[in-house]
Amino acid sequence: xxGVTQTPKHLITATGQRVTLRCSPRSGDLSVYWYQQSxxxxxxxxxxxxxxxxxxxxxxxxRFSAQQFPDLHSELNLSSLExxxxxxxxxxxxxxAEAFFGQGTRLTxx
Amino acid sequence: xxxxxxxxSTLSVxxxxxxxxxCTYSDSASNYFPWYKQExxxxxxxxxxxxxxxxxxxxxxxxxxxxxxxxxxxxxxxETQPEDSAVYFCAAxxxxxxxxxxxxxxxxxxxxx
Numbered sequence: 292x293x294g295v296t297q298t299p300k301h302l303i304t305a306t307g308q309r310v311t312l313r314c315s316p317r318s319g320d321l322s323v324y325w326y327q328q329s330x331x332x333x334x335x336x337x338x339x340x341x342x343x344x345x346x347x348x349x350x351x352x353x354r355f356s357a358q359q360f361p362d363l364h365s366e367l368n369l370s371s372l373e374x375x376x377x378x379x380x381x382x383x384x385x386x387x388a389e390a391f392f393g394q395g396t397r398l399t400x401x
Numbered sequence: 402x403x404x405x406x407x408x409x410s411t412l413s414v415x416x417x418x419x420x421x422x423x424c425t426y427s428d429s430a431s432n433y434f435p436w437y438k439q440e441x442x443x444x445x446x447x448x449x450x451x452x453x454x455x456x457x458x459x460x461x462x463x464x465x466x467x468x469x470x471x472x473x474x475x476x477x478x479x480e481t482q483p484e485d486s487a488v489y490f491c492a493a494x495x496x497x498x499x500x501x502x503x504x505x506x507x508x509x510x511x512x513x514x
Contacts, residue, residue: 293444324501334445334490334504347501381444388433388452388496392444 294318295384297393305401309370312396316363316384322346323365324390325357328379340365372400403428405493407505415513420478422508424491427472433496434467434474439488439507448489449476452496481512 294317304310316323325337336349340359351357354372359365369376377400383390404427414420426434435450451458451465451474458465462481467474474493478485488507494500 293446326504333506336501336503339501349501383502388494389435389447389450390502391447392437394444 293391293393295382295391295393297380297382297396299396300394301397301399303399303401304372306372306374308372308400309368310372310398312367312369312380312382312398314365314367314382314384314393316365316382317386317391320384320386320391321363322385322390323359323363324383324385325351325365325367326381326383328381328395329375330378332378334381337367369398374400376400403431403493403503405491405503405505407491407508409508410506411509411511413511413513414481416481416483418481420481420485420510420512422476422489422491422510423473424475424493424505425471425473426493426503428493428495428503429472430495431493431500433494433500434465435492435494435502436463436465436476437490437492437504439490441487445490478510481510483512483514486510486512 296315321342326334337351339347357367379395383392406425432453437445439445464477491505492502
């Protein structure tokens with residue numbers, strides 16, 4: 292167990308819908324990262340938050356947004372979902388250099 | 402932009418043989434290089450890392466080497482076992498700036514008994 296908790300584990304939704312993925316970082320970690328992993332693909336960096344502020348942005352679609360709350364948990368919001376958004380979404384957290392991943396949320400858009 | 406290239410994409414070895422996976426990074430300011438192992442449908446797990454002030458690091462059957470000049474780093478697994486079969490990802494970041502991890506494309510390692 293990495294100490295990073297993601298909910299839900301699985302999510303099935305229809306095209307055009309909006310979903311929210313949640314991540315609770317390890318105790319004491321200030322940074323939260325979101326990654327997307329499509330079938331047979333690598334880990335694509337979406338966005339990073341550090342202590343509530345956006346720190347870095349990757350190839351995140353405009354339909355996607357995220358935030359980190361005062362208690363340091365983070366949410367990734369995906370809207371106007373398309374079939375191609377089906378993927379594993381991972382959250383990771385770190386205090387320093389070492390990042391630890393949650394178990395992921397498997398999103399299926401039908 | 403920042404990029405990490407990883408080779409090979411697939412690697413098949415016999416149990417007991419060694420496996421080597423190589424990565425090249427583009428951002429010369431990168432100073433932290435972790436390796437993750439991901440089993441099917443599971444989370445990536447950190448197995449070893451190396452920082453830019455070190456050329457080599459070893460942990461039992463796993464070792465990593467770093468060539469800062471060439472911007473190359475490699476993962477070496479000796480005496481491979483079937484349970485080593487997984488996808489391995491290298492990554493690079495500017496750790497002292499709280500930098501994001503940029504991952505390579507992954508190597509699917511298969512260890513045949």
